Amino acid sequence: xxxxxxxxxxxxxxxxxxxxxxMARRSAILILMSxxxxxxxxxxxxxxxxxxxxxxxxxxxxFALFVITVAAAEVGLALGIVLRLYRERRTANVDxxxxxxx
Amino acid sequence: MGMEQAWVLPAIxxxxxxxxxxxxxxxxxxxxxxxxxGMATVVGLVFLxxxxxTGSFRAGEFVPGGSNVFAFDWINIGQGFFVIExxxxxxxxxxxxxxxxxIVALMVMIYSTEYMRGEPRYGWYFAVLSLFVAAMLTLVxxxxxxxxxxxxxxxxxxxxLLIGFYWxxxxxxxxxxxxxxxxxxxxxxxxxxxxxxWRATGTFxxxxxxxxxxxxxxxxxxxxxxxxxxxxxAVGKSAQFPLHVWLPDAMEGPTPVSALIHAATMVVAGxxxxxxxxxxxxxxxxxRDVILYVGLFTAFMAGTQGLVSNDIKRVLAYSTVSQLxxxxxxxxxGAVGAAMFHLFTHAFFKALLFLGSGSVIHATHRxxxxxxxxxxxxxxxxxxxxxxxxxxxxxxxxxxGFFSKDEILHAxxxxxxxxxxxxxxxxxxxxAIYSTRLVLLTFFGKPKDQHAYDHAHESGPAMTGPxxxxxxxxxxxxxxxxxxxxxxxxxxxxxxxxxxxxxxxxFTTLDWTFAAGAAGSALAGVxxxxxxxxxxxxRAVGARSWAPDLHAxxxxxxxxxxxxxxxxDRVILGLASVVAxxxxxxxxxxxxxxxxxxxxxxxYRLKFLQTGKIPNYALGMAVGVVxxxxxAVGG
Numbered sequence: 001x002x003x004x005x006x007x008x009x010x011x012x013x014x015x016x017x018x019x020x021x022x023m024a025r026r027s028a029i030l031i032l033m034s035x036x037x038x039x040x041x042x043x044x045x046x047x048x049x050x051x052x053x054x055x056x057x058x059x060x061x062x063f064a065l066f067v068i069t070v071a072a073a074e075v076g077l078a079l080g081i082v083l084r085l086y087r088e089r090r091t092a093n094v095d096x097x098x099x100x101x102x
Numbered sequence: 103m104g105m106e107q108a109w110v111l112p113a114i115x116x117x118x119x120x121x122x123x124x125x126x127x128x129x130x131x132x133x134x135x136x137x138x139x140g141m142a143t144v145v146g147l148v149f150l151x152x153x154x155x156t157g158s159f160r161a162g163e164f165v166p167g168g169s170n171v172f173a174f175d176w177i178n179i180g181q182g183f184f185v186i187e188x189x190x191x192x193x194x195x196x197x198x199x200x201x202x203x204x205i206v207a208l209m210v211m212i213y214s215t216e217y218m219r220g221e222p223r224y225g226w227y228f229a230v231l232s233l234f235v236a237a238m239l240t241l242v243x244x245x246x247x248x249x250x251x252x253x254x255x256x257x258x259x260x261x262x263l264l265i266g267f268y269w270x271x272x273x274x275x276x277x278x279x280x281x282x283x284x285x286x287x288x289x290x291x292x293x294x295x296x297x298x299x300w301r302a303t304g305t306f307x308x309x310x311x312x313x314x315x316x317x318x319x320x321x322x323x324x325x326x327x328x329x330x331x332x333x334x335x336a337v338g339k340s341a342q343f344p345l346h347v348w349l350p351d352a353m354e355g356p357t358p359v360s361a362l363i364h365a366a367t368m369v370v371a372g373x374x375x376x377x378x379x380x381x382x383x384x385x386x387x388x389x390r391d392v393i394l395y396v397g398l399f400t401a402f403m404a405g406t407q408g409l410v411s412n413d414i415k416r417v418l419a420y421s422t423v424s425q426l427x428x429x430x431x432x433x434x435x436g437a438v439g440a441a442m443f444h445l446f447t448h449a450f451f452k453a454l455l456f457l458g459s460g461s462v463i464h465a466t467h468r469x470x471x472x473x474x475x476x477x478x479x480x481x482x483x484x485x486x487x488x489x490x491x492x493x494x495x496x497x498x499x500x501x502x503g504f505f506s507k508d509e510i511l512h513a514x515x516x517x518x519x520x521x522x523x524x525x526x527x528x529x530x531x532x533x534a535i536y537s538t539r540l541v542l543l544t545f546f547g548k549p550k551d552q553h554a555y556d557h558a559h560e561s562g563p564a565m566t567g568p569x570x571x572x573x574x575x576x577x578x579x580x581x582x583x584x585x586x587x588x589x590x591x592x593x594x595x596x597x598x599x600x601x602x603x604x605x606x607x608x609f610t611t612l613d614w615t616f617a618a619g620a621a622g623s624a625l626a627g628v629x630x631x632x633x634x635x636x637x638x639x640x641r642a643v644g645a646r647s648w649a650p651d652l653h654a655x656x657x658x659x660x661x662x663x664x665x666x667x668x669x670x671d672r673v674i675l676g677l678a679s680v681v682a683x684x685x686x687x688x689x690x691x692x693x694x695x696x697x698x699x700x701x702x703x704x705x706y707r708l709k710f711l712q713t714g715k716i717p718n719y720a721l722g723m724a725v726g727v728v729x730x731x732x733x734a735v736g737g
Contacts, residue, residue, distance in 0.1 A: 022720050031716070094716040101714030 126225025288338015394434025534627025
């Protein structure tokens with residue numbers, strides 16, 4: 001059996017890469033993809049712990065399914081917003097979409 | 103009509119007020135006949151009530167305390183913690199007030215049909231008269247203090263509306279405002295008194311309060327203070343010093359209104375109030391002394407002012423203030439019977455005098471006595487009835503004022519300080535002098551304004567009728583002093599026993615030696631007046647050159663109005679500007695605006711945290727999550 005540490009390391013790496021992407025990237029599309037990476041890291045954590053702690057329980061797995069569903073919905077919504085933004089400003093650079101302030 | 107149905111009396115004029123005020127445009131004669139018919143009905147009902155009352159007295163069923171009937175809870179909070187009832191209370195004092203109010207009101211309404219004919223707002227005038235009568239009847243029938251206070255303000259409102267009836271005239275509007283504000287000052291005292299009494303006894307019921315106060319359940323200092331506040335209300339309403347200044351100005355109203363409200367009925371509400379609480383005032387002698395001296399000073403002061411006034415109505419107004427002072431003097435020595443008796447007779451002869459002066463004004467359109475004169479040739483009925491009223495006011499025997507004033511002087515010499523008696527007796531002489539002056543200058547001598555004289559004419563029957571009737575009443579109402587009159591009416595023990603139950607010794611059948619002295623001094627006053635003003639007109643007007651300083655002092659009303667104006671200008675407005683500064687700078691600019699501006703400043707500084715840049719928000723979220731996680735794991 002693969003030790004749980006391996007899963008956790010993988011998940012942490014994915015999360016860190018995603019986090020870096022969200023922070024560092026300026027393109028809305030790339031930020032969205034990074035968010036997907038972070039969600040995937042969370043889903044991996046759920047499945048790993050679910051299997052290791054109680055192999056007969058489904059709650060962790062169900063949660064992973066929920067995460068995937070939410071991620072899909074989120075992408076659907078966010079891509080729509082990005083599309084509108086692009087149509088409006090001819091760019092998907094989030095630094096330029098900063099008019100929602102004082 | 104029994105005592106249980108006494109609530110009908112104010113109910114009739116209330117309904118008439120609403121009907122006439124709303125629909126007078128649709129009615130023939132603007133509804134004046136409705137008001138008069140209603141008033142006549144009320145007078146009839148009052149006499150039925152009187153019969154019932156004396157009947158129960160004869161049958162020995164009469165309870166000295168009267169009876170509190172037709173009570174229902176108006177407001178009841180906290181299971182009897184705070185109860186206000188509507189109730190009527192009928193006793194001897196009420197039975198003196200009811201005929202006075204209703205008869206004078208009826209006379210005034212009949213008189214007004216001619217006096218006010220063709221005036222704008224004729225229907226409204228009768229509506230407000232009805233409102234006044236309703237409030238006044240509620241006042242005298244009231245069994246509890248809140249109801250009394252309501253009616254007290256009701257008569258004040260009617261008075262305000264009628265003083266300012268000719269509101270197009272600046273002076274009338276000012277006088278109405280002055281009357282309202284001045285009496286309000288007293289009314290605040292009354293309200294404080296009511297609240298203090300409620301706090302001590304837990305009830306507004308007048309009889310329960312009297313019972314509690316006379317049985318010593320209330321601390322005597324506390325009671326003294328409460329009763330003085332209550333008297334404050336009486337001072338305002340009855341135009342006693344220092345709140346007397348509104349009554350002479352109230353003469354801006356139509357003359358019949360002055361007769362009804364500012365001579366016969368509303369202004370005696372204060373006397374009524376103190377008389378109603380007389381058992382309590384008997385417990386707090388300090389308060390009673392205050393009443394005595396306030397009344398004494400007012401009587402003398404107003405008497406001297408009446409001596410010089412040039413306006414026929416104002417002379418009568420000063421005389422009213424003075425006579426109200428007489429009543430308070432009587433109350434101040436505990437002679438409730440004498441006070442109520444003087445109230446009773448004064449109402450008739452003073453209403454008569456006012457209506458008589460109205461007749462003169464109606465005929466000549468002048469009201470300065472120095473511009474009148476000789477009218478006896480033109481207006482015989484007005485002259486005769488006016489003389490009857492003046493004789494009653496002066497206190498000449500067989501006329502009503504003689505008997506009642508005699509009772510007051512007698513009570514004062516029995517129970518009051520000797521010097522007070524001398525002052526009041528001197529005031530009585532003054533009364534005789536200015537009454538004589540008024541009659542002589544108006545009706546005798548040569549006409550000073552030929553034009554006005556030529557156009558003068560006797561008034562019609564609607565005005566002379568009430569004058570004659572009131573002249574009869576101004577004569578016979580004094581005869582109630584005799585026990586024989588009471589016995590002739592079938593009252594065992596006479597009138598004194600009925601009306602003045604609780605202090606029979608104050609109501610003596612006439613003491614002839616004493617009365618002769620009073621009659622003599624009144625006569626002396628008349629003779630002095632005759633000697634001075636009976637001659638030619640030049641001398642009458644020349645009165646002011648005899649003692650110009652004194653004359654100026656009196657004409658300027660002892661400079662009392664000036665003093666009050668100065669106090670308002672300097673002290674009150676000064677104080678107000680300090681308070682206004684505090685309110686503007688401290689409360690508003692520092693407190694309210696200051697708080698808002700501080701928050702606004704911080705908001706201005708903090709708003710730059712919002713950059714609108716998504717990575718910044720994302721970083722903030724990340725830092726927040728890390729911080730929360732650290733806290734959650736206890737790092």
